Amino acid sequence: MEFTPKQLELKRENHYVWANYLRNWSSNNSSVWYTTKKLKIANDSVKAIAKEKDFYRYRYITEQHLELILFISKQSPEELQKHHKLYLKPFLQLQEVESLYIKSGKNDKKVLAYIEAFKSNTIENLHTEHEKDVEIILKGLQNYDLTILDDLQNTCKFMNYWGHQIARTKPFRDKIIASQESEQLQKIYKESWWFISYMFGMNLGKSFFETRKIDKHCLLINETNEDFITSDHPIINVHESINENNIAVPSEDEADFFYAISPKLGYMINRSNRFKKGINYISIDFVKEINRKLAFYADQYIIGTTETQLKIYKTFVGKRLKFINEIKSNQVNKTKA
Template sequence: MQRKDLEAKKRHHYVWANYLTRWGSGTKKVFYTTKTGKVAHDSVRAIAVDDYFYKTTKLTDKHVEVIKGFSRQSPDHLQQQHMSYLNDCLKLQLAEDIYNQSSVQNEEFELHLIALKCNLLENLHASHEEKALPIMAALADEQLDILQDNQSIIEFMMFFGHQISRTKPFRDGIFKTQPRRHTLEIEIADAMIHAWWFLSYMFGMNIGFNLYAGRHKDTHALLINDTKIPFITSDHPVVNVHTCVSETELVAPEQADFYYPISPRIAYIICNSDRFTRGKNAVNETTVSELNSKLASQSMVHIIGSTEDAIRPFRKYIGRRYCKPLIDNP
């Protein structure tokens, strides 16, 4: 039997599978839309997952230059964290180069390298998920007080930031909006594609810190849904539902109301606007339908619900920001 530390993880979930089970009514099966827009009922293991999605790639000087360019736009303490992670990755890369240039052949070392490349980012996300697990459980039970603890709000905001930046829809949306008007822009866009595994994690750190730093200015609220229309979720579960956000175009909004459904009944929102008040807010069917449609419009393939009826009305909105919707008619 192969050692655990030598096992390369192939199936990378860009939306936390454990999170999706909250729509499983006590099981691991949920209702979701497929690539053809049909509704399926299957395990969460089949949703929002790609082979080797987080696998690391070799970084050249150009890739490192682009990473550092983005990092320099961050506060000093975040730049230090970025560079610490980057240096660790470059040390691993150097070790591989030295090995490849030597005449030594070691199967265990090679397996270890492959495992590190496949598992590094996946394991980082898993560590954030583990820390967020009791917080998510408490919020699903309306225990908003858990975020009064400073360490808990730090962990949750870091987790929250990565739920935005780690997904395939976020990645593809960023790639689609990168300008390619001249040689330099093309080089930067190509470097971002190659180094996205690192950039996505770096961006998640930045988003999480900004949300934590702005926690006293922004409105943090729990939305309680006791209507007949349950909340749904998607392959991009944290979306900006501020009124300034376009539902049909990929343009950078000036403000953000970050909405994150936690279960069919509970959602968390961080608002620049004054739409909700701090604490717990009961929502009506009109609001639930609006939030579901905005979440669906910023999804790429999958919207996920506790029943088929919960997602069927929102299929027509899927992918509106990325391409022609999957479904023309409800």
């Protein structure tokens, strides 16, 4: 099978939030206001933010990595375990092929280019496909057309995208890694994250799809004088009972997941009765509450339509992860003492 030069280009700058989605906060379809690592406010292209080099790139799977991946997979229903193994198999095969190729002593530039492209591009390409799957759905929702989700295939695609957009981000990774008990386990998690995150995304997407008739799917129209912001962790649980200064895992019923589709439109999947199923018009108090929570759960980036708005919320950025790390540090110190 021949590959084009384009297919062999390495996709190393991996966005963990869809750049085209962030354009909804742009006045020129390119640049947005956002917070920097030092909590300054800047304006730049959506292509420059919410990304990390080689974030989704394959890393060699040792026995330790494989044990962790399979252990996590085994917590899932058998059907999902089969899917996990199906997606994992090509990477294990690649390892075998690369090992045999190295032992052969050959040096074929085309073969090496294919191997490197597979390592860098495979997971990134999967996320690109999920994004393409929901383009038409998101456009429909922006026209307040909820009937687009009457099609079961569309709902399946949207929930799959939803699950991955939760699990694929850097803040989600850092939160999961920080919650692990030892530095060694944290290290193995981080090295395996390129695949673990994709498993988590599959699991979450399937779960949201299966509970679609239990949950309330709500379209939230924002006609207030304040826009929704978004962040590097754009889908968060905003259930009112959750104590942000607590690392306890919420119960199954404490689940109101919010996603800002645009500055004037949000989507929620609720277990509570906070909003009715279908179209809702929301208050400015709700917008402010959501924006504060989005900033609180963000790692570095909050994105908005104006510099002025980000000045209000930037003081909350990164506080959740800082809180988790402080608790872990205190636990380690107590153990040493």
